[in-house]
Amino acid sequence: MDKEKSIIEIKGKIKELKDLNTGNTEVLDTEIVEYEKKLRDLMQSLYYNLSPWEIVKLSRHPQRPIMQDYLTMIFKNFIELHGDRYYGDDKALIGGFAEIGDYKIMLIGHNKGKNTDENLERNFGMVKPEGYRKALRLMKLAEKFNVPVITFIDTPGAFPGVEAEERGQAEAIAKNITEMISIEVPIISVVIGEGGSGGALGIGVGDRILMLSNSIYSVISPEGCASILWRDSKYAPNAAEALNLTADSLYKLNVIDEIIREPGEGAHAHYQLAANALKKSIIKNIRTLKQLTSEELIQSRFEKYSGIGKFSVTD
């Protein structure tokens, strides 16, 4: 990020000046003080008061923890389950039984990679119909075994390609959304990075929607929105602002239930702290939801989604 670069630059300048300032020259002293103030301000603005576009970039930060990182930091004894039983096994989405704290759960999530090879194998976390159908199969299995479902959302969007259309991308997502309304076990969805439109919602309907503070959830990518409504994708920062895609905005709009604050400059710099905060919140929510009967769960989920949206009613 641009601000990260300037911080490194200023830190370099300060060090340079300090090295030069062996004789405690006053002029250099004031200059050092000035640079240190600049650095503090920059750090302050980097950690807090981020613009929506800066949050978009953080949500896609190459060092940001992904599904696989949280899998090892938060969960134990992962039993991965493969395949949709119709067509194949989509590596862009993984799932299986796992343990968190004292709870046994079903874990499902978008599977981005950290480098080019991983990303090519996992299709950058862009799921095809067989991936969504695998997710639904695992949710039905969770229902049968009576364990809560935890889904991790981190995708630029569902895969836009010929084979995805051919095999019914729209139907696969529609089916998941519809079925998730009436799954009889608790569902907790966490947006850990990019919540890319229908591709995110395809595993994102639940009783509790949580978001890490530097993640986003949007109907369209800011670049896509800018190229349609501003006729140029370079207006992506404006679109990011207008779309209200940050955790803070979505909490105010009642789209999500909880924000999990990332420490310091973000999850990418504090893996374990971010994971701890996430783990704490998931366990707390499982505990609350486990007290509801399946009828209560489905009824409140129906009411939750019936209530989302802003419109007016005329006489």
Added chain:
Amino acid sequence: MAWFRSSKSRNNTKKELWVKCKKCNSHVFVDEWNKNLKVCPKCNYHEKITACERIQQLFDRNTFKELFSNIVPVDSLNFQDIKGSYRDNIKATKEKTGISEAVVTGTGKLNNKQVVIAVMDFRFMGGSLGSATGERILKAANYAFENNLPYIIFSASGGARMQEGTLSLMQMAKTCAGISRLIKNNIPYISVLTDPTSGGVSASFAMMGDINISEPGALIAFAGRRVIEQTIREKLPDNFQTAEYLCDHGFIDSIVNRKDMKDYLSNVLSYYNQ
């Protein structure tokens, strides 16, 4: 320049008398075109029609009653793009189309069978799915559930309405919640995917019909053609994402001509709870 003006007005007269088919370019008399339900008599091209026209074509005389028209869109995010505010866009679209949302909902009789219906109108911001659109579709589903009536949705939409941000995305889940309740309670739901049905609408209620049907040549897609071409960097086949393509791939039950639509729907519904 009187001669110039008169030639211009002559062109206008010509425009009113003839319709040029967008597919085969034949000229058809307006009266014939309208009598043929805006379907080309030469090549069977089905032109987009308004929600009002659709309702007139389907319902028995004087049986249609509009419901939930008091639910209207608001610019809750103060959305502003290069062309102006969403608020102004809503106002202008209302004036231009005479309707207040991208869907008209209500109940009426189809060959003497009472049904609940939602008909989308592509003229209203590309038939996009916003909060009020979603609310009307859900309310109509609940009405069908409470009165034990079959539900029919005619989709025509480019997808979710960007100007409402993530709130519009969530309308996919909201509408599906309504459909989910119909499924659980064995109430029939027929989805008619008309030209075009794509994005967030195809990926939610439109694909969830007990029976999914379409009109000839309708575009039905998840991702847009251009997006896919950019991803794979090659030209796509001509029939890609047409109703016929989807029927071949097993996602819709049948392609029904507009003139047969009413009878098809009532015929299928006659099998329910006889």
